[in-house]
Amino acid sequence: MRLLRHIPVAAFAILVASPAPAQPARPSAITAPEIVQRYIDARGGLEKMRAIRTLVMRGPPRTNGKPGRQMLRARPFYLSIGSEGNDGSPWEAYDDYGLQPRVTDAPGSALRHTAYFDDPLVMSREPGWAIELTGTERIGDRDTWRLRVRYPDGFTSESFVDKETWLLVARRITAPVHAFAEPVTSQAVFGDWRAVNGVLFPYSLREIDLSTGEAMDASVWQSIEANVPLAPSVFSPPPRADTPVSRLVNAIFAARHIPADALGWYHDFQRNPATSGIDIEGAIESVGYECLKNGAIPTGTALLEENLRAHPNSAKAHYGIGRAYRAAGREADALTEFREALRLEPALTAAKDAIASARMKY
Numbered sequence: 157m158r159l160l161r162h163i164p165v166a167a168f169a170i171l172v173a174s175p176a177p178a179q180p181a182r183p184s185a186i187t188a189p190e191i192v193q194r195y196i197d198a199r200g201g202l203e204k205m206r207a208i209r210t211l212v213m214r215g216p217p218r219t220n221g222k223p224g225r226q227m228l229r230a231r232p233f234y235l236s237i238g239s240e241g242n243d244g245s246p247w248e249a250y251d252d253y254g255l256q257p258r259v260t261d262a263p264g265s266a267l268r269h270t271a272y273f274d275d276p277l278v279m280s281r282e283p284g285w286a287i288e289l290t291g292t293e294r295i296g297d298r299d300t301w302r303l304r305v306r307y308p309d310g311f312t313s314e315s316f317v318d319k320e321t322w323l324l325v326a327r328r329i330t331a332p333v334h335a336f337a338e339p340v341t342s343q344a345v346f347g348d349w350r351a352v353n354g355v356l357f358p359y360s361l362r363e364i365d366l367s368t369g370e371a372m373d374a375s376v377w378q379s380i381e382a383n384v385p386l387a388p389s390v391f392s393p394p395p396r397a398d399t400p401v402s403r404l405v406n407a408i409f410a411a412r413h414i415p416a417d418a419l420g421w422y423h424d425f426q427r428n429p430a431t432s433g434i435d436i437e438g439a440i441e442s443v444g445y446e447c448l449k450n451g452a453i454p455t456g457t458a459l460l461e462e463n464l465r466a467h468p469n470s471a472k473a474h475y476g477i478g479r480a481y482r483a484a485g486r487e488a489d490a491l492t493e494f495r496e497a498l499r500l501e502p503a504l505t506a507a508k509d510a511i512a513s514a515r516m517k518y
Contacts, residue, residue, distance in 0.1 A: 188289040191301050191317055192277050198322035200355040205278065208353055212381045225375060234391040235271040242271040243391040248446075253439040254402025256393040257409045261451040262332060269311060276305040277315050277324065284308035295325045295345070323349055323356065328366070341366045344373075353382040400431050405443040408459070412452035419458055426466075437467050441476045448483045456480050471501030478510060487514065 196202050209231050215224030228236040235242040239249045246267035249256045259267065272279055280287035286306040293302045293316060300316035307313075314328040323346075330341045343366050346358035357380050363373040396402055404425050411417040422440070425431050440463040447456030457480040460473075467473040478493030491514055497507040 186289070186301075188287045188303055189281075191289065191303060191322075192280060192287065194322040195277055195317050195324065198356070200351070202278075204354045205274065208355060208382045210382065210384050210386050211273075211352075211357075212379075212384045212386070213377050214379050215375060216378045224378065228386060228390060229271075229273055230386055230388075230391065231273045233268070233271040233273065234386075234388070235267070236391045237270075240267055241391050241393070242267055243388065246271070247393050249393045249396075250442055253405050253442055254396045254399060255405040255409065255439070255442055255446065256396055257406075257446050257450065259446075259450055261449065263449050265309065265311065266331065268309075269307065275315075275324065276307070276313055276327070277303065277317070279307075280305050290314070292319075298325050300325050324358070342372055348376075350380075352380045355382075400425070400434060401436060401439050404431075404436065405439050408443050408455075409446055409450075412447045412450065412455045415452075415455040415458050418447070418452075418455045419462065422459060422462060437463060437470060437473065441472060444476060445479065448480055453480070453483050457484055469500065471497040471504050471507070474500065475504060475507050475510070478507070482510070490514075 196205065199205065211227075211229040213227040213229075215226070217224050226237070228234075233242055233244075239251070241247055246259050246264045247256060248259055248263065248267075276285075277287075279285055280303075285308060288304050289301060290304050291302050293300055295316050299319045301319060303315050303317065305313055305315060311331075312329075315324060316326040316328070317323070318325050326343050326345045328341065328343045330339050332339050342363050344361055344363040346361055348359040349356045350359055351357075359377045359380070361373070361375050362371070364370065365372055396406075404421060407421045408418045411421065425434075425436065440459055444456045444459040444463065447453070447459065457477070460477040460480045464470075464473045464477045474493045474497035478490045478497065481487070481490035481493060491511065494507045494510045494514075497504055498511070501507070
C-alpha cells in the first residue's frame with residue numbers, strides 16, 4: 157500500500173496587487189480513458205473486438221510429442237485451460253483421484269481474474285471497474301504510460317501502454333504464486349501482435365518475478381482462431397470417473413466448512429468393509445490441501461492429521477500436515493514435520509523447499 161504524504165501548507169499574507177498577466181493556456185494532459193481509447197483503436201476498435209465471441213488459442217507441439225498448450229475462451233467469463241476453468245464458477249480437476257473442486261478464496265479469485273474475456277484496460281470501461289493514470293515508465297526499450305486498474309472485487313493490476321504504438325507492453329500484478337506463498341510482484345511482457353478477425357492479439361508472453369528476475373512463465377501461441385463454435389459444456393470440468401475414492405474426496409470437499417461432516421465421510425469410508433482396504437493416502441493429501449487452499453483450514457488440518465495417524469512412517473503424510481500447520485500459522489510445528497519428512501525421505505524436494513522458504517523468511 158502506498159502511503160500518502162501530507163505536506164504542511166504555510167500561512168501566507170494576502171497582498172492586494174494588480175492582476176497578474178494572463179498565462180498562455182497549456183494543453184490538457186492525457187487522461188486514462190483517452191489512453192484506453194487509443195489502445196482500443198490501435199487493436200482494431202471496440203466494435204470489432206465485441207464481435208469476437210470465442211477464442212481458441214493453441215501452442216506448438218511439446219518436445220515429448222504431446223499436443224501443445226490450449227486455451228478456450230468465450231464471452232463473458234467462460235474459460236478452459238488444461239485442468240482449470242470457469243463455467244459460471246471457477247473449478248479445478250485432478251485426474252488421479254477424480255477430485256473436481258469448485259474453488260473459492262485465493263484460487264477462485266485467480267481463476268476469476270483470468271476468465272475475463274477482455275483484458276483489464278478494456279474492462280475498465282465497465283461498471284464496477286476503475287482506472288487511473290499513475291505516471292510513465294520505461295519497459296525494456298519502450299516508453300509507456302502506467303495505468304492502475306481496480307477490479308470489482310478490489311484486486312488491482314498495472315498495465316503499461318506504449319506511447320508510440322498504443323499497444324500493451326506489459327502487465328504487473330502482486331499475488332501469491334501458490335496458495336500459501338508470500339505475494340510476489342510479477343510482470344508479464346506481451347509481444348508479437350497479430351491480427352485475428354481484424355483485431356490485434358499478442359502471440360507471445362513472458363512473465364518474470366521482478367524481485368529476482370526469475371522466469372515464471374513463457375508461452376507462444378501457434379494459432380489463435382476467433383468465433384469457433386464452442387458448446388458451453390467444453391468449459392465445464394471433464395467427465396469424472398465414478399469410483400468410491402472420487403465420491404469420497406468430492407463429498408469431503410463439499411463439506412469442507414463443517415469439519416465434523418468432512419471427517420464423517422472419511423471415517424465412514426475407513427470403517428466400511430467394502431472400502432476399508434482401499435489406499436487413500438494420496439487422495440486425502442489432495443483433498444486436504446484443497447481444503448487449506450479454499451479457506452477451510454480447520455478441516456484440512458484435521459484430515460491431514462488423520463492421514464498422518466494412518467501413515468505415521470510416510471514422508472508425504474508428514475509433509476502434508478506440515479503444510480497445514482504452516483497455513484494455520486503454526487510455523488514451529490510445520491518445520492518439525494518438514495524435517496521429519498526429509499529424514500524419512502531425504503530426496504523429497506518439496507520438504508527441502510519448504511524448509512528453505514522458512515529460512516529465507518526468518
